[in-house]
Amino acid sequence: MIEVDHYSFALEKREILRDLTFSIAAGERVSLIGPNGAGKTTLLKCLQRILRGGRGTIRVAGAPLDSYRQFELAKRVAYVPQSEGRMAPYTVRELVEMARYPHLGPLAPMRSADEAAIDRALEETGMVALSDRSLTALSGGERQKALLAAALAQETDILLLDEPTSFLDPAQQADLLEVLGRVRRTILSVTHDLNEALAHSTRVLALREGALVFDGPSAALAEGDTLKRIYRHPFAVGTHPRTGRPVLFP
Amino acid sequence: MSRRAVILVGIAVATAAGVALAPMIGVVSLDLVLWKIRVPRTMMAFLAGSGLSLAGMTFQALFRNPLVEPFTLGVSSGAAFGATIAIRLGWTFSILGISSIPLSAFAGALASLALVYGVSIAGRSFSTALLLLAGVAMSFFFWSLILLIQYLSDFTGSFRIMRWLMGGVETVGYDAVLDVLPFVVSGSAVILCYARELNLLAAGEDLAASRGVSVGPVRVLLFSASTLMVGGVVSLCGPIGFIGLIAPHICRLLVGTEHRCLAPATALFGGLFLLACDTVARLIIAPAELPVGVVTALLGGPFFVWLLLRRPREGGALA
Numbered sequence: 001m002i003e004v005d006h007y008s009f010a011l012e013k014r015e016i017l018r019d020l021t022f023s024i025a026a027g028e029r030v031s032l033i034g035p036n037g038a039g040k041t042t043l044l045k046c047l048q049r050i051l052r053g054g055r056g057t058i059r060v061a062g063a064p065l066d067s068y069r070q071f072e073l074a075k076r077v078a079y080v081p082q083s084e085g086r087m088a089p090y091t092v093r094e095l096v097e098m099a100r101y102p103h104l105g106p107l108a109p110m111r112s113a114d115e116a117a118i119d120r121a122l123e124e125t126g127m128v129a130l131s132d133r134s135l136t137a138l139s140g141g142e143r144q145k146a147l148l149a150a151a152l153a154q155e156t157d158i159l160l161l162d163e164p165t166s167f168l169d170p171a172q173q174a175d176l177l178e179v180l181g182r183v184r185r186t187i188l189s190v191t192h193d194l195n196e197a198l199a200h201s202t203r204v205l206a207l208r209e210g211a212l213v214f215d216g217p218s219a220a221l222a223e224g225d226t227l228k229r230i231y232r233h234p235f236a237v238g239t240h241p242r243t244g245r246p247v248l249f250p
Numbered sequence: 251m252s253r254r255a256v257i258l259v260g261i262a263v264a265t266a267a268g269v270a271l272a273p274m275i276g277v278v279s280l281d282l283v284l285w286k287i288r289v290p291r292t293m294m295a296f297l298a299g300s301g302l303s304l305a306g307m308t309f310q311a312l313f314r315n316p317l318v319e320p321f322t323l324g325v326s327s328g329a330a331f332g333a334t335i336a337i338r339l340g341w342t343f344s345i346l347g348i349s350s351i352p353l354s355a356f357a358g359a360l361a362s363l364a365l366v367y368g369v370s371i372a373g374r375s376f377s378t379a380l381l382l383l384a385g386v387a388m389s390f391f392f393w394s395l396i397l398l399i400q401y402l403s404d405f406t407g408s409f410r411i412m413r414w415l416m417g418g419v420e421t422v423g424y425d426a427v428l429d430v431l432p433f434v435v436s437g438s439a440v441i442l443c444y445a446r447e448l449n450l451l452a453a454g455e456d457l458a459a460s461r462g463v464s465v466g467p468v469r470v471l472l473f474s475a476s477t478l479m480v481g482g483v484v485s486l487c488g489p490i491g492f493i494g495l496i497a498p499h500i501c502r503l504l505v506g507t508e509h510r511c512l513a514p515a516t517a518l519f520g521g522l523f524l525l526a527c528d529t530v531a532r533l534i535i536a537p538a539e540l541p542v543g544v545v546t547a548l549l550g551g552p553f554f555v556w557l558l559l560r561r562p563r564e565g566g567a568l569a
Contacts, residue, residue, distance in 0.1 A: 050459040074462030081456050088314070088452045089507050098449050102462035107443060154461065 001026045001158060001186045002047065007056035008210075009039075009046055016042045017054070018210040024188060024203075026157065031197035031218065032190045034207035035231055040190045041082075043207070044160045047188070048079040061157065074102035078151035079160045083144045083167065092138070092146045093131040096121055099153040121153035125179050141172025145179060152183065161189040165196060194221065194235075194248045206230045222246040254505045258515050261504070265518040269296055272525050276533055286423055293427045294419040295528040295542070296521035298483045299493055301434040303520020304441050305476035306494020307501075307513065311452035312472060316557060317382060319494030320480045321550075324362045324388030326491065329484035331392040332358025334411060336485075338399050352433065356481030362388050363477055417490035417543020419528050426486050433482025438517055440475035444468065445509040452507070490524070490543045492550020497523050499557065 206214035273288035306319035336354035450458035497520035
């Protein structure tokens with residue numbers, strides 16, 4: 001679904017991504033971890049071509065990224081940015097409606113298929129009741145779900161999520177992760193929550209200083225000195241009393 | 251019919267009534283006054299108000315900032331400087347049928363916009379405060395140059411420049427209306443056609459790109475369309491301030507932020523609002539007249555402060 005081959009990206013002469021090579025198969029749920037400034041958000045933005053340029057190749061659904069026009073790429077890949085503190089005062093439904101942009105011709109009105117996709121996305125994220133609420137009047141968790149609903153309404157095979165659970169309280173985090181658990185797409189999600197990566201993804205990619213330093217099943221994160229290599233910080237590993245899963249303590 | 255559609259139809263009806271009635275308000279002694287002065291003046295006020303309001307709305311969406319408009323961004327003063335130079339130097343060339351004054355105003359507006367944008371993103375930070383300060387600095391800079399040109403002019407030229415800078419839509423005959431019409435119609439058409447893209451750009455550039463908007467070319471097109479309108483209007487009517495701030499904000503309160511509804515509402519309401527201001531300016535000290543720019547500035551100053559003090563959650567500026 002996504003193939004990255006010897007890809008490097010520099011901004012103002014500073015190399016942010018270094019010689020990355022990996023691929024993500026259809027249906028995989030991959031967490032992207034790494035210290036601050038490792039290049040995680042930059043990688044997502046390059047995959048969505050929000051940032052352009054770079055050396056090497058990225059292929060999406062078998063075709064090179066550069067062969068897509070921006071609206072064609074938007075039919076394949078949707079990006080959910082970090083929830084900003086300040087948002088335009090659109091209603092939730094308006095935000096979700098905007099996600100149909102790549103499926104509509106210039107000046108073409110919404111069709112019933114578009115309306116159906118919007119309704120489905122609102123239902124899937126449990127946002128139907130809040131659909132007429134302004135984004136400025138939502139809590140952080142509700143806002144993140146509105147952004148996710150918009151990405152779902154875009155009806156892409158691939159979802160790129162940038163720290164979807166940051167700034168959310170534990171209850172809101174659990175709620176959002178439950179919604180994400182129901183979503184049947186290929187997901188690449190940036191997170192700083194290693195236990196979230198362990199529990200909610202099948203595979204983990206780790207970046208450090210722009211280079212890929214780990215690519216393996218999420219369970220392998222808890223083994224050996226993997227995390228110490230990624231974060232240069234020791235981690236303790238315990239066991240969750242209820243699920244028996246490994247739990248990481250920094 | 252949705253509530254928004256009803257309000258939009260209401261604005262359209264009010265605009266049609268306003269445009270039809272405005273020429274007849276006040277003393278009309280001769281048919282000649284009505285058809286050669288009042289009707290073209292009404293059309294000029296409507297076109298100028300419409301163009302400046304749509305430009306204000308577009309700048310607010312593109313900069314994601316509720317306080318920007320052609321006046322506060324320094325675009326109007328850049329256009330005024332361009333037009334002043336063309337007037338002072340007596341340029342008479344034309345390109346593609348567009349005369350030197352609107353062309354110079356467009357160039358001045360574009361230069362000012364580019365400078366403000368450049369300053370506000372310098373150091374890789376893009377803050378509301380820096381954007382507004384850059385706009386203020388650019389306004390001061392261009393006003394100083396205009397004052398210099400005015401100082402170097404003779405008494406008549408100096409008075410003409412001063413009166414023009416106060417802004418006004420007075421015109422005799424339809425030539426000026428026909429001059430400004432292509433700027434406003436073409437600019438408005440682009441903005442109305444790109445309302446969906448404006449929605450997404452106002453939500454954030456990253457979000458717009460991820461939804462499939464070709465952000466760079468669309469931004470350039472929308473900036474150019476808005477600047478073209480400002481250049482055209484300012485070259486003929488002077489820098490009428492705050493219309494681009496007041497009309498879009500009132501329309502947002504009426505029909506919401508969705509630009510497919512907001513853009514036509516702003517175009518109609520902005521035209522109607524400037525027409526109302528001009529009618530007040532024409533009548534308040536009759537038989538003398540106030541420049542309409544004075545009326546809009548007297549209304550716009552307090553409105554600007556009110557916007558500044560609104561809480562960010564309510565769409566205020568200090569986010």
